[in-house]
Amino acid sequence: xxxxxxxxxxxxxxxxxxxxxxxxxxxxxxxxxxxxxxxxxxxxxxxxxxxxxxxxxxxxxxxxxxxxxxxxxxxxxxxxxxxxxxxxxxxxxxxxxxxxxxxxxxxxxxxxxxxxxxxxxxxxxxxxxxxxxxxxxxxxxxxxxxxxxxxxxxxxxxxxxxxxxxxxxxxxxxxxxxxxxxxxxxxxxxxxxxxxxxxxxxxxxxxxxxxxxxxxxxxxxxxxxxxxxxxxxxxxxxxxxxxxxxxxxxxxxxxxxxxxxxxxxxxxxxxxxxxxxxxxxxxxxxxxxxxxxxxxxxxxxxxxxxxxxxxxxxxxxxxxxxxxxxxxxxxxxxxxxxxxxxxxxxxxxxxxxxxxxxxxxxxxxxxxxxxxxxxxxxxxxxxxxxxxxxxxxxxxxxxxxxxxxxxxxxxxxxxxxxxxxxxxxxxxxxxxxxxxxxxxxxxxxxxxxxxxxx
Amino acid sequence: xxxxxxxxxxxxxxxxxxxxxxxxxxxxxxxxxxxxxxxxxxxxxxxxxxxxxxxxxxxxxxxxxxxxxxxxxxxxxxxxxxxxxxxxxxxxxxxxxxxxxxxxxxxxxxxxxxxxxxxxxxxxxxxxxxxxxxxxxxxxxxxxxxxxxxxxxxxxxxxxxxxxxxxxxxxxxxxxxxxxxxxxxxxxxxxxxxxxxxxxxxxxxxxxxxxxxxxxxxxxxxxxxxxxxxxxxxxxxxxxxxxxxxxxxxxxxxxxxxxxxxxxxxxxxxxxxxxxxxxxxxxxxxxxxxxxxxxxxxxxxxxxxxxxxxxxxxxxxxxxxxxxxxxxxxxxxxxxxxxxxxxxxxxxxxxxxxxxxxxxxxxxxxxxxxxxxx
Numbered sequence: 001x002x003x004x005x006x007x008x009x010x011x012x013x014x015x016x017x018x019x020x021x022x023x024x025x026x027x028x029x030x031x032x033x034x035x036x037x038x039x040x041x042x043x044x045x046x047x048x049x050x051x052x053x054x055x056x057x058x059x060x061x062x063x064x065x066x067x068x069x070x071x072x073x074x075x076x077x078x079x080x081x082x083x084x085x086x087x088x089x090x091x092x093x094x095x096x097x098x099x100x101x102x103x104x105x106x107x108x109x110x111x112x113x114x115x116x117x118x119x120x121x122x123x124x125x126x127x128x129x130x131x132x133x134x135x136x137x138x139x140x141x142x143x144x145x146x147x148x149x150x151x152x153x154x155x156x157x158x159x160x161x162x163x164x165x166x167x168x169x170x171x172x173x174x175x176x177x178x179x180x181x182x183x184x185x186x187x188x189x190x191x192x193x194x195x196x197x198x199x200x201x202x203x204x205x206x207x208x209x210x211x212x213x214x215x216x217x218x219x220x221x222x223x224x225x226x227x228x229x230x231x232x233x234x235x236x237x238x239x240x241x242x243x244x245x246x247x248x249x250x251x252x253x254x255x256x257x258x259x260x261x262x263x264x265x266x267x268x269x270x271x272x273x274x275x276x277x278x279x280x281x282x283x284x285x286x287x288x289x290x291x292x293x294x295x296x297x298x299x300x301x302x303x304x305x306x307x308x309x310x311x312x313x314x315x316x317x318x319x320x321x322x323x324x325x326x327x328x329x330x331x332x333x334x335x336x337x338x339x340x341x342x343x344x345x346x347x348x349x350x351x352x353x354x355x356x357x358x359x360x361x362x363x364x365x366x367x368x369x370x371x372x373x374x375x376x377x378x379x380x381x382x383x384x385x386x387x388x389x390x391x392x393x394x395x396x397x398x399x400x401x402x403x404x405x406x407x408x409x410x411x412x413x414x415x416x417x418x419x420x421x422x423x424x425x426x427x428x429x430x431x432x433x434x435x436x437x438x439x440x441x442x443x444x445x446x447x448x449x450x451x452x453x454x
Numbered sequence: 455x456x457x458x459x460x461x462x463x464x465x466x467x468x469x470x471x472x473x474x475x476x477x478x479x480x481x482x483x484x485x486x487x488x489x490x491x492x493x494x495x496x497x498x499x500x501x502x503x504x505x506x507x508x509x510x511x512x513x514x515x516x517x518x519x520x521x522x523x524x525x526x527x528x529x530x531x532x533x534x535x536x537x538x539x540x541x542x543x544x545x546x547x548x549x550x551x552x553x554x555x556x557x558x559x560x561x562x563x564x565x566x567x568x569x570x571x572x573x574x575x576x577x578x579x580x581x582x583x584x585x586x587x588x589x590x591x592x593x594x595x596x597x598x599x600x601x602x603x604x605x606x607x608x609x610x611x612x613x614x615x616x617x618x619x620x621x622x623x624x625x626x627x628x629x630x631x632x633x634x635x636x637x638x639x640x641x642x643x644x645x646x647x648x649x650x651x652x653x654x655x656x657x658x659x660x661x662x663x664x665x666x667x668x669x670x671x672x673x674x675x676x677x678x679x680x681x682x683x684x685x686x687x688x689x690x691x692x693x694x695x696x697x698x699x700x701x702x703x704x705x706x707x708x709x710x711x712x713x714x715x716x717x718x719x720x721x722x723x724x725x726x727x728x729x730x731x732x733x734x735x736x737x738x739x740x741x742x743x744x745x746x747x748x749x750x751x752x753x754x755x756x757x758x759x760x761x762x763x764x765x766x767x768x769x770x771x772x773x774x775x776x777x778x779x780x781x782x783x784x785x786x787x788x789x790x791x792x793x794x795x796x797x798x799x800x801x802x803x804x805x806x807x808x809x810x811x812x813x814x815x816x817x818x819x820x821x822x823x824x825x826x827x828x
Contacts, residue, residue: 145460145461145464146460148460148464149460149463149464149467152464152467421459421460421462421463425463426463426466426467426470427470429467430467430470430471430474433467433471434471434474434475437475438478438618440614441613441614441615441616441617441618441621442586442589442614442615442616442617442618442619442620
């Protein structure tokens, strides 16, 4: 069923794109824009229709039922894998055909562009202009040992991020979010910080693996993460987090809406609309819309603030940005709006600050001076000292260490140099691969990437 | 472009990773047999059963599955009913079908009948994963009976299924010795027990075995069993849909091995506690049984006897969802014996769930010794 869906989607989009390009080449584009526009609208509507049906139908029915007090049954459709990603890639293709910004490609290459396995399921969202020349290049059909080693190196980093870091944090996230109504202050911070870093390591880990796997075939995928938690502003965050989605939203939503060309009010409005669309793209739910709306609002505030040219201290800028991103992830992760509110109130519930009897005993054993003058919790905390230590280590890695793209020298615009084939890197790669393998040992359950759900 | 440096890098990586993995497998092998926490009593139970099975020279009936058969069969009674020697090889439902296959391979001969009332879990287990219970028990006591017999790829798969924390624990305890009773001691002590007129229950121990390998404690149900019955806490996998494809593969392999030796294999139903989450008088749970039967039939596997006859009142159970007490074992043995007599005689009786229930009600009344019976 899903194979039929993706093939049908490719055939329709390829045909629409080819038709748009043909009309453009046969007739004067300036005179015939109006005759091509219906075809573009039809193509975009087809893609959005697919997405609306499979992803948003139940959300719509649920809300209609709520507002009109009706009882229309939900469709309970299973979300076709990768639909959000391949739909966006194909919308970009037909819009570019309409803009005369695409070439006519063979269907085989087009199909490869849409279904290229390393990035099909969870991105990066690739652009035909980046990919098609690579697929057509005869140079790329030769074995390139340098690409193979860099690919395996970056793949090993991604694997390590996913199975060692993200999956460890994921267990604590599941514990914390299982019942948000009972959490104490430290438990809420443990759960939310775990999720903040789980999401980063999980998704950037997947992207690293996708980039690495693609490099084995001499294909360079665009980078998707550039140490986003080092950002000093929300604008910078969106230039570093899920970069290919940000670019897509900028090129195919924000700019067509008018971007910043229509005055301040429209700019703020466009930012809001773009990020609401971004929120909705991640999932059919009010929590995703709220998350998108908060980011849109933050970007609008940042834009307004930037006019005054007031420079905040770096540490303050970083703290504001990180904490904002951290708090908004609560909406992104929570099952429902009340769950998110419970979690947020626990994060600020200073009355529930306390340590367990065991931990107090442990501190008194070390030194009586270390015991903080705070309450002793009546219940055992769901997290132990190990959780705290681990979160700190993974956080420091995200805040300070160079990212996988920098280590592999794949960062565009930084004078790409060749990967250093030295002893340190081979040891690092072996250690990461071995530790990742050993983490799999004895695992009876499987673990999915978080972005498979979007 | 000079390709030598990347190739050198890649070869070094492959070599180092291979060495590390090799070192891990070596460390793993060092700790096989370490006395970590496990249910080692099962080893003595299996040792005795193997011994007893080898003593039978005539065609025999072999019972093989998990503890629903270790506890729920009175082999003495079954022998009388079918007039054939019986050995009960069953021990624990976490022992894999592959384990049962290897165990049966040692004992199945021409004209034997192998009866497998497999627990529902066998049909749904994760196709790639071995349970923690299984790996930890095999490492503790299964070296000779299982691990040493694994081909290299299956051995590596076993290594991959063992958590590294378990390997570290095994290495830590490597120098400690666990003394398991040797076969001669087991046989001599059991002979003493079997000479007693009355069955004596010694709990989870080889000392509780009957001559044919059953455990028949004459006790009433524990609170856990009562909870299953009253609160409906056990669904016997009835919410599952996807059967394990490996089950079919392994079962068919087992069928072929048994057929090749001129023996007959009968797959049948395990016992279950009739409770709100698994009540074969309800359409919902009957649908589960039909789903299971159809899936097996699609693969050419026939499951015998009326399933409704094994969905038994909690009073006949002991301490878990699968363990019958002595009265339950007597009841189940008579039902199973009747069915096996039909199957072996080529008779196929059709039962509806309603007629099964009526028949089971009559059996339950017959064997209801009541609390004073214990």
